[in-house]
Amino acid sequence: MRQLLLTAILIFIFPVVVYTQQVPAQTEQQLENLTEALEEDIDDDNYLMHLQYFLKHPLNINSAKEEDLRLFKFLTDLHIQSFLNYRRLFGNFISIYELQAIPVWDVETIKQLLPFITISQFVELHVLFRKRFQEGEQFILFRGTRTLENKRGFNRSLRSHFLGSKDQLLFRYRYQYKNLLQYGIVGDKDAGEQFFRGAQNKGFDHYSYHLFARNIGNVKALALGDYTTNLGQGLIQWGALAFKKSADALNIKRQASILHPYNSAGEFYFNRGAGITVKKGNVEGTVFGSSKNISGNLSFDTVNQQEIFTSFQTSGFHRTATEIEDRKQVNLTSFGGNLNFQRNAFKIGINTIYHQFSKPLIKRADPYNFYSINGKGWRNYSIDYSYTYKNLHLFGEAAIDQEDNKAFVQGAIMSVDPKIDLSVLYRNISKSYQALFGNAFTESTTPSNEIGFYSGITIRPAAGIRIDAYSDYYKFPWIRYRLHGPGYGRDYLLQLTYKPNKLLELYARYKNEKKDINASENDSAIHYLVANKRQNFRVHLVYKLTSSFVLKARTEIISFNKRSEGGEQGYLMYAEGSYKHGFRLSTNLRLQYFETDSYNSRIYAYESDVLYSYSIPPFYDKGFRYYFNINYDLSRSFSCWLRWSQTIYENRKSIGSGLDEIVGNKRSDIKLQLRYIF
Numbered sequence: 001m002r003q004l005l006l007t008a009i010l011i012f013i014f015p016v017v018v019y020t021q022q023v024p025a026q027t028e029q030q031l032e033n034l035t036e037a038l039e040e041d042i043d044d045d046n047y048l049m050h051l052q053y054f055l056k057h058p059l060n061i062n063s064a065k066e067e068d069l070r071l072f073k074f075l076t077d078l079h080i081q082s083f084l085n086y087r088r089l090f091g092n093f094i095s096i097y098e099l100q101a102i103p104v105w106d107v108e109t110i111k112q113l114l115p116f117i118t119i120s121q122f123v124e125l126h127v128l129f130r131k132r133f134q135e136g137e138q139f140i141l142f143r144g145t146r147t148l149e150n151k152r153g154f155n156r157s158l159r160s161h162f163l164g165s166k167d168q169l170l171f172r173y174r175y176q177y178k179n180l181l182q183y184g185i186v187g188d189k190d191a192g193e194q195f196f197r198g199a200q201n202k203g204f205d206h207y208s209y210h211l212f213a214r215n216i217g218n219v220k221a222l223a224l225g226d227y228t229t230n231l232g233q234g235l236i237q238w239g240a241l242a243f244k245k246s247a248d249a250l251n252i253k254r255q256a257s258i259l260h261p262y263n264s265a266g267e268f269y270f271n272r273g274a275g276i277t278v279k280k281g282n283v284e285g286t287v288f289g290s291s292k293n294i295s296g297n298l299s300f301d302t303v304n305q306q307e308i309f310t311s312f313q314t315s316g317f318h319r320t321a322t323e324i325e326d327r328k329q330v331n332l333t334s335f336g337g338n339l340n341f342q343r344n345a346f347k348i349g350i351n352t353i354y355h356q357f358s359k360p361l362i363k364r365a366d367p368y369n370f371y372s373i374n375g376k377g378w379r380n381y382s383i384d385y386s387y388t389y390k391n392l393h394l395f396g397e398a399a400i401d402q403e404d405n406k407a408f409v410q411g412a413i414m415s416v417d418p419k420i421d422l423s424v425l426y427r428n429i430s431k432s433y434q435a436l437f438g439n440a441f442t443e444s445t446t447p448s449n450e451i452g453f454y455s456g457i458t459i460r461p462a463a464g465i466r467i468d469a470y471s472d473y474y475k476f477p478w479i480r481y482r483l484h485g486p487g488y489g490r491d492y493l494l495q496l497t498y499k500p501n502k503l504l505e506l507y508a509r510y511k512n513e514k515k516d517i518n519a520s521e522n523d524s525a526i527h528y529l530v531a532n533k534r535q536n537f538r539v540h541l542v543y544k545l546t547s548s549f550v551l552k553a554r555t556e557i558i559s560f561n562k563r564s565e566g567g568e569q570g571y572l573m574y575a576e577g578s579y580k581h582g583f584r585l586s587t588n589l590r591l592q593y594f595e596t597d598s599y600n601s602r603i604y605a606y607e608s609d610v611l612y613s614y615s616i617p618p619f620y621d622k623g624f625r626y627y628f629n630i631n632y633d634l635s636r637s638f639s640c641w642l643r644w645s646q647t648i649y650e651n652r653k654s655i656g657s658g659l660d661e662i663v664g665n666k667r668s669d670i671k672l673q674l675r676y677i678f
Contacts, residue, residue, distance in 0.1 A: 023051065023614070024074055024112050025505070025542070028606040030243040030251070035616040036604045037244050038445060043266035043316075044241050045612045047073065051116065052611065053176060057137070058118035062092040067214075067257045068179050073243065074112050076250050077386065078104055078393040078413045081345055085388075093119050104391055104415040106460060108499070129216070136177030143170040143610065143673040146191070149666065153192055153319065153659030162192030162319040162659065169195070170265055171204065183211040188265035192319030192659075199324045206316060208270070212261035220284065221277040226262040226270050229288055230254065231338055231351040232384030234440035235399035235407045235429075235447050239269055242439050247495040247509060249456030249470045250423045252411050252441050253395055258286045258338050267316035268294065269437065271334060282343050289335040293328035301362065308362045320659070331358035345388035351399075354379045355436050367479045371405075371432040371449075378402060380435050391415040397440075405433040407447055409440055423456040423470075431478035442474075443489060449478045464500040469493060476516075485529055487516030505542040511535070535559045536603075552576040552590075560601040570596025572603045572619055589628040594619040610641035610673040623649035623665075636677070643671040 027047075035042055050071050059068055061083075069080045086102045087093070096119055099110045145168040153162040168191040174184030187204035194200040210225040228239025233254045240256040259277055262270040275288030295318070296309035309330050318327045333356040340349030356377045363369040382399035396410040411425035425441055431449040440447040441454070452474030459467040472491040476483060490513075497507040516529045538556040545551055553575045560568040574592035588608060596602060602620040608629060609615055619625070627645035634640065646668040649655065655662040 023048065026074055026112070026246070026248045026251075030073075030246040030248060031614065032604050032606050032616055033246045034244050036618075039618075041616070042241070044264045044269075045614075046260075046262065046264055047071075047241050048612050048614070049174075049263075053137075054116040057178065058116060059179070060120045061117050062087075062120060064117075065215075070255050070257065071179075072113060072116065073241075073251070074109070074248065076393070076413055077253055077255055077395065078250075078388065078391070078415065079109060080255075081388040081393065082391075085345075092121060094121075095119065104421070106418075107463075108460075108466060132177045132181040132213070136175050136181060138173070138175040138678045139675055140678075141170075141172040141174075141612075141673065141675045143172075143613075143671065144168070145669065145671040147662075148668040148670065149662045149664060151192075151656070151659065152661040152663075158659075160320050160322060160659065163198055163321070163324070164189070164192050164194040164200070164319060166191055167195075169204070172263070174263060180215060181213050182261050182263075184263050185209040186263050186265055188267075188316075190317055190319065192317070199318065199327065205318050206265065206267045208263055208265070210261050210263050212259075218278050218280055219276060220279045221257060221259045221275070221286075223259045223261065223275040223288070226272050227275055227288075228260045228262050228270050229275065229336070229353075230256045230258055230260060231336070231353065232349065232382050232397035232399070233395065233409045233411075235397050235409060235438055236351060236380035236382045236435050237336070237353050237437050238439035239271070239437065242441075244441065244443075245454070245470060245472060245491060245493070247468045247493060247507075249458055249468045249493075250413055250421055252423050252425045252454065252456065253393075253413065254439075254441065259288065265316075268312065268314040283339070283341055285337065285339045287335075287337040289333075291331065291333045294330050294332050295323075295327050296330045296359075296361075298326055298329055298359075299362075301360075306360065308360045309357075310361075310363055329359075332356070333358075346385075347387070348383070348385040351382045351384065352380070367484065368481050371434065371478070373434045373436060378434070378436055380438075399433075399435070401434055403432065405430045407433045407435075407440075409447075411441070419460045421458040423454075425454040427452050431476075443472070443491075444476075444480070449476050449480055451475050451477065464498060466497040466499070468495045468497070482518050483516060483529065484518055487529055489513070489515035503544045507538075507540050509536070509538045509540070511537075533559075533561050533564075535562070548580050550578040552578070554605070556603055556605075558596065558601050558603055560597075568597035568601040570594070570601040570603060570620070572596075572605060574605065574625075584633045585631070587628065587630045590626060592619075592625040593623075594625070595622040596620045607645075610643055610671055611639075611675065613673075621649055621652060623647055623652075638677075639675045641671075641673040641675075643669075643673075645669045 066080060066084060069075055082102050082104045099105060146166050155161055169189040171187040176182045186208040188206045189195050189204045193205045196203050208226045210227060213222045229237055230240050231237040234242060238254055240260050242254055243251055259275045271290035272292040273290035277284060277286040295313035297311045298307060298309050301308045313326055318324050336353030338349055338351045340347060360376050362374055363372045379402040380399060382397050384397035386395040392414045394412050399407045407429040409427045413423045415421050427442055427450060429447050429450045433448050435447060438447040442450050443452060444450050452472060454472040456470035470493050475488045477486055479485060492512045495507055495509040499505045513534045514531050517532050519528055519530045536556060536558050541553045543551045555573045557571045572594040574590055576588055576590040578588035580586040599620045602618040604616050604618050607615045625647040630642045632640055646666060649665040652665045655667050
């Protein structure tokens, strides 16, 4: 209680200014849940860049196409198809208030979309090709980050140590004209990596470059350089940002353009090459090819006398001699395509993808790797469809891999009443089915070895009140990592949101999860499973005190195997104040206290950051954290951001492990970002 009072007092004493980019509240929760599910940071800022671009250059909804609306992930396909049908029937929108007349659109959905759209009666049907290169917006961005404390890896006396500096650097140049043309380059260097010397003698450790164009005659999309491909419902391939289960109970469908530009700093989940989508009448076809060098853990097969790799290196870290040795040692060639037919609200497509490695992939002989991808190549095929009938949207995908193992996903989103929406999804994925870059709506990270049924509901019983809930039951028919036998699980979530006006938003959320896992303390020869139980309760408040000052506060409590021996508990509390002064200066400050028994009872919390960035660290043990962000626009063209964050632990003598270990109980990070708009 003492820490909570201190947090609240400091927030009101120091109404300092910090920039917070406008991210929908539901998206913050989705990112938190996705990070918790993956247990790693999501290095994909494409979505945030799209949102920021449309904040400054609102989308004209009288000319918006289906692929434009799909960029807003809080819109379901039921929303999008209802919108397109309404515009097709009644013509262009005259007023923003007309959105309320669209079937299945509720006030909250409209409020989320309003900052990013506009209405213009002038609809430009044809854009001169040279105009795309002349009238767009372009910027250069530089970002530098440093942890002030010394990590163990920077001790040069160690046999294995970091070869580079403490600085994490990012450079980005991007040009964009509406949603029709985009090109740019990204350079990224992680802390500990060399810069213009050694293995990184060309500067940054990773470069990404892309050119992406839309709607050039019959060419619907053209991708050169780095891009992502998104097929069906993610059973065989999905590269764009895609969410898992969250309080947005209706967001269960994978929806994005098949080809999508990529200009993030992540070094693994993208294609490098070319792709094209051509549309003629009701038929649309896409072909793409990619060839890139990836990092993998190399080994030598003494039986077959050949070099192999045993796993992928997806972290992007190339700091030590060992990490550099595995850097980009395997060539991955991929190609595939899609052919689909669409007529009105019905769409069906055929998808295929093939991957080829320059070295054989031979995974470790662990039981959970029995059905894993091995060898020098892998193929997948699928058929997907979607159909909208009045207030019902159906979608699904059926897939097989090269060994004829099968996977199936079927879902539905429906509006059964102006105040009630429902969603259901069934998935049945064979224990032996494998896809190299699959990312479907599943409990597992990848679509494999899972059978489950999900149901969700959204209720709006009165103005300003919303109830979201879901349940998900699933089982794993075969052994998987940390599960030495078939296992079961189930999730429940219930969230009540109260938003009576533009000044106040309050939600309370309860989540209950139970999942089988290996017993942590098991000295017997036979492994057995136990059911891990996690319960979370959260209360979150957003209150707009004035037009310039906004207060946020959260309290979250977690219990882990509460009624079992060795059960754990934890809680997290924070208060945050955001202030905006005119058009040039904005800032925020968060003060936070957390206390959990161990990593098992960790709690994730979304943190605002500099433009196009965010962080969602896990908090465990006992400590205090604070951060502040400052954004100042020196002119219309030049802006700067500064972020300072520090975590102070109680009763700890070190933070982290291995080469990332910091001696002491504090970790302090500083970040500077500069952007110049041409």
